Structure formats: structure tokens, C-alpha cells
Amino acid sequence: MNTRLGWLAVIGAAVLAGVVLVVCVALFFGASVVTRSSSEVAPSDQYASNGQLIYFTGRNQRGERIPFEGGPMWLSNWLYMRGGGCATCHGADGRGTVMMGTEVPSDIRYHHLIEEGHEEGEEHPPYTDELIKEAITMGLNPAGEPLDLTMPRWHMSNQDVEDVLEFLKTLDGEH
Numbered sequence: 001m002n003t004r005l006g007w008l009a010v011i012g013a014a015v016l017a018g019v020v021l022v023v024c025v026a027l028f029f030g031a032s033v034v035t036r037s038s039s040e041v042a043p044s045d046q047y048a049s050n051g052q053l054i055y056f057t058g059r060n061q062r063g064e065r066i067p068f069e070g071g072p073m074w075l076s077n078w079l080y081m082r083g084g085g086c087a088t089c090h091g092a093d094g095r096g097t098v099m100m101g102t103e104v105p106s107d108i109r110y111h112h113l114i115e116e117g118h119e120e121g122e123e124h125p126p127y128t129d130e131l132i133k134e135a136i137t138m139g140l141n142p143a144g145e146p147l148d149l150t151m152p153r154w155h156m157s158n159q160d161v162e163d164v165l166e167f168l169k170t171l172d173g174e175h
């Protein structure tokens with residue numbers, strides 16, 4: 001019995017090691033493949049709106065990559081290689097999923113942003129449409145204070161930021 005368990009453990013470990021190896025190799029080679037395919041086509045027809053396209057890919061419908069300042073250092077490389085937009089940090093549903101160092105990307109669903117006292121421990125008035133646009137393009141919260149530098153400052157046209165805002169409003173569905 002014991003020896004059988006022992007063998008099971010050995011086989012299990014071997015399988016695990018194999019999987020880890022395959023994943024490493026895939027990541028290593030996958031990066032270059034993804035770069036090539038993502039620079040070929042802007043997959044605009046996958047997305048219902050310009051705002052949604054920017055939110056998920058960091059590109060607009062004209063195929064331009066939205067330039068940004070700030071953000072963590074690895075991000076520029078990551079976005080350069082893989083593409084990516086707000087969803088990379090705030091999650092596909094806008095709730096903010098990924099923990100980055102000490103900063104948790106905020107829940108940026110529209111209804112949440114315009115709520116009074118929407119963030120615990122932070123004292124500032126609720127967001128308005130204009131203030132949300134300033135947060136995105138200038139990295140300022142409603143009190144005029146700079147957001148953490150983990151949040152990139154996005155240099156997008158007024159139309160683009162308008163479209164992103166409209167998209168944030170569509171995330172309101174699930175509470």
C-alpha cells in the first residue's frame with residue numbers, strides 16, 4: 001500500500017513538473033507569436049463600440065494605440081507586446097481585480113464612481129462625467145489630488161475618452 005502511494009506521488013510530481021515546463025516554454029515562445037498576430041490586425045469588429053475596444057485593447061477604432069504615461073514599469077512592456085487597456089488592471093467587468101503592489105485598481109463601474117464616499121478611507125466628492133474624464137487623462141481624483149502612479153495617464157482624444165466613459169456606464173448591469 002505504502003509503496004503504491006509512493007509511486008503515485010512520484011508520478012504526480014513528474015506530471016506536475018511536465019506541465020510547469022510546458023507552460024514555461026509556451027510563455028516564452030507565446031509572447032513573440034502574440035506580438036506578431038496582435039500587430040497585424042486591430043480586432044475592431046469583435047467589439048461593439050470604440051469605448052469597449054479601448055477598454056479591452058488600448059487601441060481605438062482608427063487602429064491607434066492610446067499613448068499613456070505612468071503606470072508600473074512592466075506595463076509599458078506588457079502593453080507593447082500583448083496589447084491591453086483598462087481591463088488589464090480593472091478587469092473585464094470593471095470591478096478591479098488585479099492587485100498591483102499596494103494599490104488595488106479601483107472599481108470603475110460608473111454607478112460606483114458617482115456614489116458618495118465610494119472608496120473607504122478616501123475623502124473626496126463623488127465623480128461626475130467630467131471628473132471621470134480627468135481621472136483617465138490626467139490621473140486626478142475629484143479632490144484634484146493625483147491618483148496613484150499605478151494608474152496610467154491616458155493621452156486620448158476627447159471623443160475617445162467620451163466613448164470609454166459611455167462604456168463604463170454599460171458595466172453597471174451587475175451589482
Ligand code: HEC
Nearest residue numbers: 071085086089103104105106108135136147148150151152
Ligand atoms: C496598470 C494598471 C491600470 C490600468 C491599465 C488602468 N488603470 Fe485605472 N487605476 C489603476 C489603479 C491602481 C487605480 C487606483 C489609483 C488610486 O487609488 O490612487 C486606478 C484608478 C482609476 C480611476 C479612478 C477611480 C477612483 O476610484 O478614484 C479611474 C476612473 C480609472 N482608473 C479608469 C481607467 C481607465 C478608463 C483605464 C483605461 C483607459 C484605466 N483606468 C487603466 C490602475 C490601472
